[in-house]
Amino acid sequence: MELTGAEIFIRCLEDEGVKYVFGYPGGAVLHIYDAIYKQDKVEHVLVRHEQAATHAADGYARSSGKPGVVLVTSGPGATNAITGIATAYMDSIPMVVFTGQVPTSLIGNDAFQEVDSVGITRPCVKHNFLVKDVTKLAETIKKAFYVATTGRPGPVVVDIPKDITAEKTEYHYPKRIKMRSYNPVVKGNKRQIQKAVDMMLSAKRPMVYSGGGVILDRGAKPLTDMIRQLGFPITNTLMGLGAYPATDKQFLGMLGMHGTYEANMAMHNCDVLIAIGARFDDRVTGNIEKFCPTAKIIHVDIDPASIAKNVKVDIPIVGGVSNVLKEMLVLLNESGKSPEKKALAEWWKQIEEWRSVDCLKYDTESELIKPQYVVESLYNVTKGNAFVTSDVGQHQMWAAQFYKFDKPYRWINSGGLGTMGFGLPAAMGAQFANPKDTVACITGEGSIQMCIQELSTCLQYGLPLKIVCLNNRFLGMVRQWQEFFYQGRYSMSYMDALPDFVKLAEAYGHIGMRIEKPEDVVPALEEAMGKYKNRLVFMDFVTDQTENVYPMIPAGAGLNEMILV
Amino acid sequence: MENEAGALSRVAGLFSARGYNIESLTVAPTEDPSLSRMTLVTRGSEEIIEQITKQLNKLIDVVKLIDLTEGAHIEREMMLVKVKAATGTEARSEINRLVEIFRGNIIDVTPSNYTIELTGTGDKLDAFIKSVGYDEILETVRSGVSGIARGEKSLSL
Numbered sequence: 001m002e003l004t005g006a007e008i009f010i011r012c013l014e015d016e017g018v019k020y021v022f023g024y025p026g027g028a029v030l031h032i033y034d035a036i037y038k039q040d041k042v043e044h045v046l047v048r049h050e051q052a053a054t055h056a057a058d059g060y061a062r063s064s065g066k067p068g069v070v071l072v073t074s075g076p077g078a079t080n081a082i083t084g085i086a087t088a089y090m091d092s093i094p095m096v097v098f099t100g101q102v103p104t105s106l107i108g109n110d111a112f113q114e115v116d117s118v119g120i121t122r123p124c125v126k127h128n129f130l131v132k133d134v135t136k137l138a139e140t141i142k143k144a145f146y147v148a149t150t151g152r153p154g155p156v157v158v159d160i161p162k163d164i165t166a167e168k169t170e171y172h173y174p175k176r177i178k179m180r181s182y183n184p185v186v187k188g189n190k191r192q193i194q195k196a197v198d199m200m201l202s203a204k205r206p207m208v209y210s211g212g213g214v215i216l217d218r219g220a221k222p223l224t225d226m227i228r229q230l231g232f233p234i235t236n237t238l239m240g241l242g243a244y245p246a247t248d249k250q251f252l253g254m255l256g257m258h259g260t261y262e263a264n265m266a267m268h269n270c271d272v273l274i275a276i277g278a279r280f281d282d283r284v285t286g287n288i289e290k291f292c293p294t295a296k297i298i299h300v301d302i303d304p305a306s307i308a309k310n311v312k313v314d315i316p317i318v319g320g321v322s323n324v325l326k327e328m329l330v331l332l333n334e335s336g337k338s339p340e341k342k343a344l345a346e347w348w349k350q351i352e353e354w355r356s357v358d359c360l361k362y363d364t365e366s367e368l369i370k371p372q373y374v375v376e377s378l379y380n381v382t383k384g385n386a387f388v389t390s391d392v393g394q395h396q397m398w399a400a401q402f403y404k405f406d407k408p409y410r411w412i413n414s415g416g417l418g419t420m421g422f423g424l425p426a427a428m429g430a431q432f433a434n435p436k437d438t439v440a441c442i443t444g445e446g447s448i449q450m451c452i453q454e455l456s457t458c459l460q461y462g463l464p465l466k467i468v469c470l471n472n473r474f475l476g477m478v479r480q481w482q483e484f485f486y487q488g489r490y491s492m493s494y495m496d497a498l499p500d501f502v503k504l505a506e507a508y509g510h511i512g513m514r515i516e517k518p519e520d521v522v523p524a525l526e527e528a529m530g531k532y533k534n535r536l537v538f539m540d541f542v543t544d545q546t547e548n549v550y551p552m553i554p555a556g557a558g559l560n561e562m563i564l565v
Numbered sequence: 566m567e568n569e570a571g572a573l574s575r576v577a578g579l580f581s582a583r584g585y586n587i588e589s590l591t592v593a594p595t596e597d598p599s600l601s602r603m604t605l606v607t608r609g610s611e612e613i614i615e616q617i618t619k620q621l622n623k624l625i626d627v628v629k630l631i632d633l634t635e636g637a638h639i640e641r642e643m644m645l646v647k648v649k650a651a652t653g654t655e656a657r658s659e660i661n662r663l664v665e666i667f668r669g670n671i672i673d674v675t676p677s678n679y680t681i682e683l684t685g686t687g688d689k690l691d692a693f694i695k696s697v698g699y700d701e702i703l704e705t706v707r708s709g710v711s712g713i714a715r716g717e718k719s720l721s722l
Contacts, residue, residue: 118571119571119574122571122574122575122578123578123582126625127625130570130571147625179625180628180722181566181567181625181626181627181628181629182625303623304619304622305616305619305620305622305623308612308615308616309616
């Protein structure tokens with residue numbers, strides 16, 4: 001039986017096992033929306049802005065490990081989605097974005113709502129396709145999912161002209177797909193892995209630095225197993241939090257610009273650095289000239305282009321993180337050897353000294369609400385089990401520093417692109433993927449206003465998100481930099497004319513709370529998780545305006561040149 | 566590369582996005598119409614060339630890539646050049662001699678000019694232009710370099 005392109009589209013999603021599509025209708029995708037109307041296998045989630053569709057799909061992907069799926073119309077639908085696509089691209093998140101396109105006969109004519117979606121998304125996708133023939137539609141969709149979810153994952157855009165969705169053909173969804181030009185490496189080179197294991201065993205001051213790649217490749221368990229067995233200290237990048245239990249003694253906290261003293265000092269002074277699924281981002285390395293001056297470096301990554309891009313490495317291993325870690329563990333056990341105990345004990349003694357600096361300490365006696373205290377309290381009230389999304393800025397760093405993630409997939413933030421407005425829609429996606437879990441969005445009064453319209457989506461789908469707004473009436477991170485590096489000239493960083501968030505939340509049909517005193521923080525959170533468990537609660541915490549994120553590595557400095565409190 | 570619409574712009578886009586230079590670029594379909602062959606000339610330190618190679622390999626449309634400068638190879642570029650050569654002048658005879666020396670072909674003649682076809686390495690084409698003299702040249706068009714490995718080595722699937 002012949003199906004229309006629109007029907008084929010739905011069947012493909014069904015066969016791909018897609019449960020949710022986040023999207024927004026428009027002229028070019030009307031045939032598809034008609035096909036959506038006629039079925040009940042794939043649920044469409046209607047957002048209020050296309051940017052939110054991509055962030056929601058992204059949050060869904062990050063919290064579930066499954067690809068996020070987006071459907072938007074041509075022209076402004078596609079351009080609104082770009083920020084979310086670029087966000088997913090920078091953090092290697094598997095996502096398939098379908099954009100409607102004007103009919104093939106009108107492409108290039110400056111038709112109504114026409115934009116060159118393939119051209120405009122090219123620099124921020126893993127790959128993209130324009131479907132010009134309905135008989136190629138199913139195969140293209142299969143390819144899109146295959147490319148998005150394998151190798152180093154990333155967003156893939158499929159641009160579908162309107163006439164293609166009306167034309168008919170036989171439906172056949174390929175079970176498997178082979179592409180001669182795309183064969184990602186999965187297994188690491190065994191000799192390289194052996195060399196790495198030997199180097200690890202001979203280390204006197206080892207340090208493990210793991211990133212988002214471990215989470216993406218489901219490598220948290222083999223990583224934890226191996227590090228526990230070796231007894232090595234470990235730090236996670238902002239993207240890698242949760243890959244190793246944050247409450248474990250071997251965990252030194254996050255590293256980098258706002259990383260802990262002990263993590264950065266251990267990085268700077270180690271003799272063997274084991275980088276796993278991380279990409280030596282500038283926010284991690286600080287001044288590259290001063291980075292890990294005494295270390296031999298082992299780097300495991302699925303993307304060969306990530307290796308030796310910023311930092312020269314001694315033992316590169318291209319391969320899936322999980323596979324390589326498992327293989328390392330096997331070789332380690334076969335060798336029957338363990339790291340030199342005495343050297344390791346001395347190294348730990350040094351690390352404990354750094355740790356005793358207690359670099360994350362803050363004023364707990366203050367009469368103002370300290371933002372760190374809010375995050376700590378959220379951690380305590382949710383017992384560390386919540387899925388936490390964040391926006392971008394100071395609150396993001398405090399969330400990363402003070403919410404101790406013991407499990408992967410629970411920390412969801414825009415690390416690479418640093419997209420304000422990400423938190424709320426990403427939380428929606430995370431809640432769809434984890435309907436029974438608590439999903440909290442840690443945000444600020446600046447970021448939350450960038451996608452605030454999604455409160456309406458949350459009402460429509462009954463998403464009981466817990467919004468933790470650290471409201472300091474400032475674009476906090478901008479203010480912090482202006483204080484440190486621009487002699488306190490707070491250019492445009494003051495948030496004037498803020499809305500009454502309590503009334504705003506209520507206007508959208510949710511619960512709003514304004515919390516002004518430290519002693520009210522925990523009761524408010526408890527009420528939000530208890531009495532209002534099934535409602536969206538917007539908690540507007542009025543926090544200390546002058547609080548800064550510490551430690552901080554200023555631009556151009558090395559990891560050992562932190563500003564402490 | 567896959568002979569697909571947009572494949573070329575993916576390569577060009579990569580170079581501009583990452584700040585690499587393209588000195589020349591030639592591309593055309595091969596004997597297998599599903600494939601295009603591209604020769605791209607770029608310059609950079611060893612690290613940069615390594616990064617360019619890796620980034621190009623990441624493009625889904627790139628099927629296979631080799632760095633020809635890693636081994637013995639042949640480079641050829643074709644140039645069409647229109648030069649002043651008025652009938653009966655000494656300049657015309659001089660051009661004739663140069664074309665012979667450089668083993669080019671005169672492929673079009675008018676009473677006032679010649680159009681010459683010349684193939685060789687980039688250096689040879691440069692040398693020809695220099696010998697003719699910039700003032701004598703009306704127009705040049707160069708194909709960009711095409712390259713192939715010497716000997717047994719071949720870039721095929």
